[in-house]
Amino acid sequence: MSSVLLIAHGLVVRSDLPIPEWLFGWAAAMVLVISFVGLAVLWPEPRLQEEGWRPLPDWFGRVITSTPVDIVCGAFGVFLLGLTVYSGFQGTQSSTANFAPTLVYVIFWIGLVPTSVILGDLFRAFNPWRAIGRAVSWVARTAARGPIPAPLEYPAWLGRWPAAAGILAFATMELVVSEGSKPENLAIAALVYSALTFVAMALYGVDAWIDRGEAYSVYFNLFSRISIFERRGRQIGVRKLLSGLASMEPLPGTVALVAVMIGSVTFDGAAEAPLWTNIAPHLSDFFHNIGVAQEHALEAAFFVGLMASILIIYGFYWLGVVGAASVGGGFSKRQLGYTFIHTLVPIALAYVMAHYLTLLLFQGQSLIYLGPYPKLGVLASDPLGTGSNIFGTAEHAINFNVITSNETWYCQVAFVVLGHVAGLTLAHDRALAIYDKARLAVRSQYWMLGVMIGFTSLALWLLSQANT
Amino acid sequence: MSRNGRVILVLAAVAVAIVAFVALSGGNDDNKNSSSGKSTGGTSTAPATQRIEIKEGKPVGGIHKITVTKGDTLHLVVSSNDTKQEIHMHGYDIARDMAPGHPAEFRVKTNIEGAFEIELEETSTKIANLQVRPD
Numbered sequence: 001m002s003s004v005l006l007i008a009h010g011l012v013v014r015s016d017l018p019i020p021e022w023l024f025g026w027a028a029a030m031v032l033v034i035s036f037v038g039l040a041v042l043w044p045e046p047r048l049q050e051e052g053w054r055p056l057p058d059w060f061g062r063v064i065t066s067t068p069v070d071i072v073c074g075a076f077g078v079f080l081l082g083l084t085v086y087s088g089f090q091g092t093q094s095s096t097a098n099f100a101p102t103l104v105y106v107i108f109w110i111g112l113v114p115t116s117v118i119l120g121d122l123f124r125a126f127n128p129w130r131a132i133g134r135a136v137s138w139v140a141r142t143a144a145r146g147p148i149p150a151p152l153e154y155p156a157w158l159g160r161w162p163a164a165a166g167i168l169a170f171a172t173m174e175l176v177v178s179e180g181s182k183p184e185n186l187a188i189a190a191l192v193y194s195a196l197t198f199v200a201m202a203l204y205g206v207d208a209w210i211d212r213g214e215a216y217s218v219y220f221n222l223f224s225r226i227s228i229f230e231r232r233g234r235q236i237g238v239r240k241l242l243s244g245l246a247s248m249e250p251l252p253g254t255v256a257l258v259a260v261m262i263g264s265v266t267f268d269g270a271a272e273a274p275l276w277t278n279i280a281p282h283l284s285d286f287f288h289n290i291g292v293a294q295e296h297a298l299e300a301a302f303f304v305g306l307m308a309s310i311l312i313i314y315g316f317y318w319l320g321v322v323g324a325a326s327v328g329g330g331f332s333k334r335q336l337g338y339t340f341i342h343t344l345v346p347i348a349l350a351y352v353m354a355h356y357l358t359l360l361l362f363q364g365q366s367l368i369y370l371g372p373y374p375k376l377g378v379l380a381s382d383p384l385g386t387g388s389n390i391f392g393t394a395e396h397a398i399n400f401n402v403i404t405s406n407e408t409w410y411c412q413v414a415f416v417v418l419g420h421v422a423g424l425t426l427a428h429d430r431a432l433a434i435y436d437k438a439r440l441a442v443r444s445q446y447w448m449l450g451v452m453i454g455f456t457s458l459a460l461w462l463l464s465q466a467n468t
Numbered sequence: 469m470s471r472n473g474r475v476i477l478v479l480a481a482v483a484v485a486i487v488a489f490v491a492l493s494g495g496n497d498d499n500k501n502s503s504s505g506k507s508t509g510g511t512s513t514a515p516a517t518q519r520i521e522i523k524e525g526k527p528v529g530g531i532h533k534i535t536v537t538k539g540d541t542l543h544l545v546v547s548s549n550d551t552k553q554e555i556h557m558h559g560y561d562i563a564r565d566m567a568p569g570h571p572a573e574f575r576v577k578t579n580i581e582g583a584f585e586i587e588l589e590e591t592s593t594k595i596a597n598l599q600v601r602p603d
Contacts, residue, residue, distance in 0.1 A: 029488030
């Protein structure tokens, strides 16, 4: 029997048109030209391995990092988490008329990505789990009249693996679970995730878990490394663009995390393409035939699709690494894999921005309306979808004319090409830094260039296949 | 990298640029001609009425694809002999009731570009994919 496809995310009311063929062709040609010219003219000595961090005026850092600012930001994060859970349980169960899905999937998940890239690791200040953890540990320290060491040390082998698992769970909720954007389910997921985070913080200490294990801290921190702004102690300073990525610690699990980041966006894009919409019903029927209930058979099919996308990204990266290892230089494949993984973060950024640009610009208006000037949107005034009008903005519908299809296409292609350039630059710089023979550096770069061109072509292809 | 290596790479880039220019500027013109031809055709003759029939809760002939140019008036009739449901056009956010003998009729000036789903609301069954292309 054939099953009718139920589309998983109920938040997307307007999807993108595919980019025109001629634009696809030009973009692909441009990527190749830029790559060759880039390799020919890029600098001969590494430049990004040192951040060149310079502090901004002292008063600025002291104000931004002061305790009152920390408390206000943290409290705002806790308030939003609380409002998400409350609206999820108490509000209407329509995903577009309730505050929770738009806050979680649009403002938080997508909106914080460009914010982190531009302003730095802002989420750290607003992170509700960090705020609660720090408040609790302050109370405990005060009661015990001294520092309380965490019962366990964060194991080195765990690295970024918990973050990879957390981001995979989020992507599964968003792209696989058929009622994943139902407000009530989001409230439950937020509570479960909070509980797990509090247990982990109690075991390993608040800061250790936030730095390594807490999925969203790690996720937004990776993107914030592109930013020129970085906090050090109580100072805020500026560094070279992208240099924060070069100084990223190559912890275990990082390759998996980046593969999950790129693979999940790939799957979301592919799910709109004919390739997947033709396969999915067959996969779903297969699961139904082996005894999975109809409503879960489609979820099983989508989970297979998600994992396959992630594994393809993971495998393709390792292929490039195996190639780069074959040129010599005495590095193991594992070493090289972790040495170059930071170069894919700009590519992950390009995937997110190209794929979700219009979702952010359109659905995001439910919270921040983009008229002639930005103001609060309908969900700010009516978070539960019950007809309240707290700020008098409940009448603002979404302005679908903030960006035309043509402008969208040019932005999407620009993101992909810029991501490619940034990835290529980082890989070039890293190769110069680790190989003592210039000839090996060049030969290893051909392999990394192959990886970049592969990911960039895939991104362009997905854009050209959207909703066809 | 040696000087020769750099020269070879720049030459490769120039070669790609030339090939792309020759291959794509031809394709580009064709594309523009055909699309402008299409859009003049679209504006001079009003788009025909689109009809979708629903049988046992599913669109007959699978999910329909409707392509219009922004500014066109879309005329869509959804009918069924056995299904009573609300038909919802997302994005434009227009809903019409449909019942046996009472088709749902849409007459919409398409002023938002993009791809939109048209669904049987209660069962979330996608019946058509509406594409509104820029003019």
